[in-house]
Amino acid sequence: MAILDAREVVKEYRMGSGIVRALAGVSLHIEPGEFVAILGTSGSGKSTLLNLFGGLDRPTTGEVRFEGNSLAPLSAPALARHRLRHVGMVFQSFNLIATMTAWENIALALAFAGVRRAERRRRAEALLAQVGLADRSAHCPAELSGGEQQRVAIARALANDPRALLADEPTGNLDSTHAAEILSLLKAMQGAGKTIVLVTHDQDLARTYADRCVRLKDGKVVAP
Amino acid sequence: MTLADLFLLALRNLQQAKLRATLTATGVAVGVMAIVCMVSFGLGLQENLLARTLAKFDIFTTVPVTGASVSLMLELQQNGSAAAAPEEAPAGAPAAESPRNAFRRAEPRRPLDDKAIAEIEAIAGVDYVLPRVTFTAFVQFDGKTRQLGLAGAPLNPAHLPGTSKLLAGQPFSNDYARELIVTEDFARLFAHAASRRPPSSPFAPPGPELNEAERTKAASQLLDREVVLLMLRAGSAAGRGTPAEAVAGPGGPAPAEAGLERQVFKIVGVVPTLPAGAMFDRMIAGSSDLMVPMGQARLFRQVNSDPLSRLGAALLGDTGYPAAVVHVTDPAQTQRVYEEINKLGLRAISLTNQLEEVKRVFLIINASLALLGGIALFVAALGISNTLIMSITERTREIGIMKAIGGGDGQIMGIFFLEAMLIGLIGGLLGSAVGWAVDGLANHVVNRYVGGGGKPLVEFFFIPWYLWVGAVGFAAAISLVAAAYPAFRAARVDPIRALRHD
Numbered sequence: 001m002a003i004l005d006a007r008e009v010v011k012e013y014r015m016g017s018g019i020v021r022a023l024a025g026v027s028l029h030i031e032p033g034e035f036v037a038i039l040g041t042s043g044s045g046k047s048t049l050l051n052l053f054g055g056l057d058r059p060t061t062g063e064v065r066f067e068g069n070s071l072a073p074l075s076a077p078a079l080a081r082h083r084l085r086h087v088g089m090v091f092q093s094f095n096l097i098a099t100m101t102a103w104e105n106i107a108l109a110l111a112f113a114g115v116r117r118a119e120r121r122r123r124a125e126a127l128l129a130q131v132g133l134a135d136r137s138a139h140c141p142a143e144l145s146g147g148e149q150q151r152v153a154i155a156r157a158l159a160n161d162p163r164a165l166l167a168d169e170p171t172g173n174l175d176s177t178h179a180a181e182i183l184s185l186l187k188a189m190q191g192a193g194k195t196i197v198l199v200t201h202d203q204d205l206a207r208t209y210a211d212r213c214v215r216l217k218d219g220k221v222v223a224p
Numbered sequence: 225m226t227l228a229d230l231f232l233l234a235l236r237n238l239q240q241a242k243l244r245a246t247l248t249a250t251g252v253a254v255g256v257m258a259i260v261c262m263v264s265f266g267l268g269l270q271e272n273l274l275a276r277t278l279a280k281f282d283i284f285t286t287v288p289v290t291g292a293s294v295s296l297m298l299e300l301q302q303n304g305s306a307a308a309a310p311e312e313a314p315a316g317a318p319a320a321e322s323p324r325n326a327f328r329r330a331e332p333r334r335p336l337d338d339k340a341i342a343e344i345e346a347i348a349g350v351d352y353v354l355p356r357v358t359f360t361a362f363v364q365f366d367g368k369t370r371q372l373g374l375a376g377a378p379l380n381p382a383h384l385p386g387t388s389k390l391l392a393g394q395p396f397s398n399d400y401a402r403e404l405i406v407t408e409d410f411a412r413l414f415a416h417a418a419s420r421r422p423p424s425s426p427f428a429p430p431g432p433e434l435n436e437a438e439r440t441k442a443a444s445q446l447l448d449r450e451v452v453l454l455m456l457r458a459g460s461a462a463g464r465g466t467p468a469e470a471v472a473g474p475g476g477p478a479p480a481e482a483g484l485e486r487q488v489f490k491i492v493g494v495v496p497t498l499p500a501g502a503m504f505d506r507m508i509a510g511s512s513d514l515m516v517p518m519g520q521a522r523l524f525r526q527v528n529s530d531p532l533s534r535l536g537a538a539l540l541g542d543t544g545y546p547a548a549v550v551h552v553t554d555p556a557q558t559q560r561v562y563e564e565i566n567k568l569g570l571r572a573i574s575l576t577n578q579l580e581e582v583k584r585v586f587l588i589i590n591a592s593l594a595l596l597g598g599i600a601l602f603v604a605a606l607g608i609s610n611t612l613i614m615s616i617t618e619r620t621r622e623i624g625i626m627k628a629i630g631g632g633d634g635q636i637m638g639i640f641f642l643e644a645m646l647i648g649l650i651g652g653l654l655g656s657a658v659g660w661a662v663d664g665l666a667n668h669v670v671n672r673y674v675g676g677g678g679k680p681l682v683e684f685f686f687i688p689w690y691l692w693v694g695a696v697g698f699a700a701a702i703s704l705v706a707a708a709y710p711a712f713r714a715a716r717v718d719p720i721r722a723l724r725h726d
Contacts, residue, residue: 051720054628056627056628056719056720057720076632076633077632077633077634080627080630080631080632080633081630081632083627083628083629083630084629084630085630089628089629091628091723095621095624095625095628095723096625097622097625097626099236099240108626108629109629109630111225111226111229112225112626112629112630112631112632112635113630114225114226117226117228117229156629157629159629160630
């Protein structure tokens with residue numbers, strides 16, 4: 001059974017007086033433990049698809065399933081729980097809370113999940129050690145490099161032990177060295193049993209690290 | 225996420241914008257201070273009236289009673305129904321009675337004379353009845369003359385109006401003895417120039433602070449002193465005679481010839497001074513700085529009554545006492561005694577009802593004052609809303625991040641509600657503290673300059689514990705209301721758009 005399954009997904013946005021079709025009938029099945037790269041140019045709909053997998057948005061038509069269960073009937077709180085428990089999201093611009101330290105950013109995700117306060121610090125430190133930032137836990141994002149910030153974001157995404165990591169251009173703001181580090185880290189996460197969905201426009205990186213590449217063009221899956 | 229987590233997050237957010245949070249909390253503090261000062265002023269008024277004045281008058285065991293006025297008696301006599309008991313409605317009267325008729329029926333139908341007093345005393349549960357007999361006389365003491373109000377008092381010292389103990393001396397020897405019981409401040413009434421009344425308002429400066437032994441000693445010095453009352457001679461008509469001759473004393477022409485009489489009284493007892501503002505004691509119980517035995521008081525009142533009262537007495541006979549105070553043994557019996565007295569055709573006044581009425585009036589006054597203060601707090605609440613809305617705009621991306629990592633709408637709302645409540649609590653506590661300080665200062669200043677220094681006489685601003693708690697709680701509650709829209713707006717933030725927000 002596919003862990004993430006998009007079936008004939010259409011997503012339209014209202015832009016001013018017109019309607020923009022971001023996804024025009026996308027079907028994609030991702031098996032547990034797979035590392036899938038979604039390629040495409042800007043505006044091809046790849047981030048939209050990732051947001052639908054993450055429950056940040058709902059399709060206009062079609063259906064998105066997680067482990068066989070449709071996300072369509074889920075209420076807003078249930079979708080929030082889906083984001084909290086089932087998937088971890090990583091973004092191009094890291095999206096760390098600037099006023100919190102590295103460990104506090106991770107602890108926030110644990111707090112939303114109801115983890116006890118004493119346990120949060122311990123788990124946050126362990127996750128930071130896992131991404132190679134054991135000595136940076138008390139630093140705020142502004143005191144960390146781009147690569148370090150993204151590693152903190154990955155640690156945060158892993159905080160509640162999700163089954164899938166959804167990474168939206170995680171290397172977009174990084175140089176090639178740091179980009180390779182981040183993708184290696186994601187690859188290692190795949191080795192630890194996580195399903196990885198990577199949205200990128202960098203074909204070389206995708207082919208190096210992903211098990212499978214999917215190309216989107218004008219909101220449709222095309223041949224890679 | 226626990227409440228403590230939300231609280232810490234809210235606190236952290238406030239710390240991020242210290243100046244804005246401080247200014248908003250200051251707005252709340254001003255509103256709360258306004259409420260505290262306004263309501264404490266109203267409560268001070270209430271406290272002064274109820275606690276200082278009414279409380280000295282035992283309203284739970286006391287029933288003031290009045291009889292029919294002379295004019296009503298004349299009207300009843302003319303209609304030939306003077307003796308009709310009020311509850312005896314005419315046969316065939318409609319079952320539903322208009323409020324006007326009900327009021328008419330509640331009017332006393334008979335004079336409050338000795339017979340009526342005896343009937344009241346016969347009611348089960350009545351301890352004693354004290355008729356009110358007051359009159360005014362020229363009083364000479366220590367070589368000075370004053371026009372003063374006097375009251376009749378019973379032989380039993382425990383029943384003295386307005387007090388329950390003698391500081392010095394003893395009770396009257398009999399009902400017609402030429403004896404006086406005076407208050408310990410009696411001498412002070414003669415210490416000032418005749419044109420100036422001695423201060424008797426609540427704002428009066430206090431005398432020197434004396435301990436119990438000193439007061440007793442000072443009171444003892446008044447005992448056996450002679451006091452002269454100048455009265456019309458029994459049987460003489462007002463206006464006849466020459467008062468100047470009477471005032472001249474033993475050396476002058478015989479006062480009897482002038483139609484005036486000099487009666488020498490001896491001070492036999494001294495009671496504590498009536499408390500400042502003891503209006504009820506004076507008005508209802510008929511207490512005074514000078515008290516004579518009840519028999520003497522009746523004589524004086526009869527002899528010195530005004531022409532209209534004499535006319536009434538000539539037409540009706542005994543027109544009775546203007547009022548009396550019925551003392552009940554057990555507070556539980558007061559309502560029944562009150563009803564029994566009304567059945568006798570007299571009018572009893574329920575002080576507990578009056579007290580409730582007074583309290584209702586004060587409730588309205590305090591609510592109005594609170595409303596005025598509430599306007600300031602309302603403005604502060606708008607400030608809270610504004611602060612939070614600005615905060616949402618600034619933290620849109622942060623809200624989006626929280627939602628993207630699994631934060632629920634309720635948790636996002638909780639953060640904003642707690643931020644608002646913190647502002648309200650801090651402002652409320654600050655406002656209460658400043659209000660308390662302002663009240664204390666105002667009490668001090670007013671007592672110093674109006675009261676003439678010394679021990680504060682009146683607490684013009686009164687802050688009970690429930691005003692503290694209520695003001696802080698109200699500020700917190702208002703803050704939560706002010707946060708409702710911003711919190712809802714925060715919860716509705718679209719995470720995808722928020723994550724793109726700079």
